[in-house]
Amino acid sequence: MGEQAAEKTAATDEVLFERRGRLGVVTLNRPKAVNALTAGMAAAMLEQLTRWAHDDDVAAVLVHGAGERGLCAGGDIVAIYRDMLDGGDATADFWAVEYRLDLLISDYPKPYVAFMDGLVLGGGVGISAHGSVRIVTERTRMGMPETTIGFVPDVGGTLLLSRSPGETGTHAALTGAHLNGADALFLGLADIFVPSDRLEELASALETEAVDAAVARFAEPAPDSVLAAQQEWIDACYAGDDAEEIIRRLRTVGGEAVDVADTIEAKSPTAVKVALASVRRASGLTLAEALQQEYRVGLRFLAGPDFREGIRAQVVDKDRTPHWKPASIAEVGRDDVEAYFAPLGERELKLSKERDNV
Numbered sequence: 001m002g003e004q005a006a007e008k009t010a011a012t013d014e015v016l017f018e019r020r021g022r023l024g025v026v027t028l029n030r031p032k033a034v035n036a037l038t039a040g041m042a043a044a045m046l047e048q049l050t051r052w053a054h055d056d057d058v059a060a061v062l063v064h065g066a067g068e069r070g071l072c073a074g075g076d077i078v079a080i081y082r083d084m085l086d087g088g089d090a091t092a093d094f095w096a097v098e099y100r101l102d103l104l105i106s107d108y109p110k111p112y113v114a115f116m117d118g119l120v121l122g123g124g125v126g127i128s129a130h131g132s133v134r135i136v137t138e139r140t141r142m143g144m145p146e147t148t149i150g151f152v153p154d155v156g157g158t159l160l161l162s163r164s165p166g167e168t169g170t171h172a173a174l175t176g177a178h179l180n181g182a183d184a185l186f187l188g189l190a191d192i193f194v195p196s197d198r199l200e201e202l203a204s205a206l207e208t209e210a211v212d213a214a215v216a217r218f219a220e221p222a223p224d225s226v227l228a229a230q231q232e233w234i235d236a237c238y239a240g241d242d243a244e245e246i247i248r249r250l251r252t253v254g255g256e257a258v259d260v261a262d263t264i265e266a267k268s269p270t271a272v273k274v275a276l277a278s279v280r281r282a283s284g285l286t287l288a289e290a291l292q293q294e295y296r297v298g299l300r301f302l303a304g305p306d307f308r309e310g311i312r313a314q315v316v317d318k319d320r321t322p323h324w325k326p327a328s329i330a331e332v333g334r335d336d337v338e339a340y341f342a343p344l345g346e347r348e349l350k351l352s353k354e355r356d357n358v
Helices: 039-053 077-086 090-106 157-162 168-175 181-187 196-206 211-218 231-238 243-253 256-266 269-282 287-303 306-316 334-339 352-356
Strands: 015-020 023-028 060-065 070-072 112-116 119-121 133-136 141-143
Touching (some): 015 039, 023 039, 039 090, 060 196, 112 196, 157 168, 157 269, 157 287, 168 181, 168 231, 196 211, 243 269, 269 287, 269 334
Parallel strands (some): 023 060, 112 133, 119 141
């Protein structure tokens, strides 16, 4: 991103902050972990972005990831796993800061440019897709894969997916599918397509040029979205609030929809049903309300068996054979799902004061 001297204000080596010309640059700096987000990184970003929001010398902000693999592979789920084993509150505290960061980004008073190149998963979606200038490339692989690890989309993902065309957001939430740049644009998770080999040049241009003009010079037409071509059968199959019925319709349609049904049935049954309810309930909410809802749901998953088991199977032991409890979607009752959305009382996430700070 240019060789000029930069004003550096890093609070942790895991995330770096520089001012290049009139551009504030955020570099997620854990390349070996595909820049997975830690509590310290989220707190440092929240502090620095709040400071830059009031700095007249900063006209715009850019967030990107170090290394070649992606912007951010999500939250540090190994740290979450350890916290669950210890029975601690570190994860709840991390989410409280992370969600405040996501809300700040959505309300940011200056252009917030996200280079959504390579992997952009889970928490990586939160720090990018709520921004005002969201750029994908031919290398983008985006997703909310939480049902695979016994969890549900969060960081405002339920709200974003509830706004996608038809039922395509529901499909993305339940399957946890990785999306290419064209699909991300179709779902409304991104705005602009720029070839990955032009990003460095665009970043340099942003140091001195107005964001809209610079981005317009580098933007190119995106490839066709595969998801858009599938919307007709997706809309037909995913209508309604009954996960069992969705799976039945997918199997009736046949073809590639059968593979989708198999994919959903391999996920945590509880996570599938709660994810479906979460996306439905998010429709019409503000981002703050959606984040508060996701926080309630998240704390319930921390207390249950599937989140811990999903991380164990996928990331810790890597045997890819999670033992879900309950084991089938039919065993997850309506009351079981409703319990995930019950108020938290004193533990409710409070966000209004955070918004007033910017």
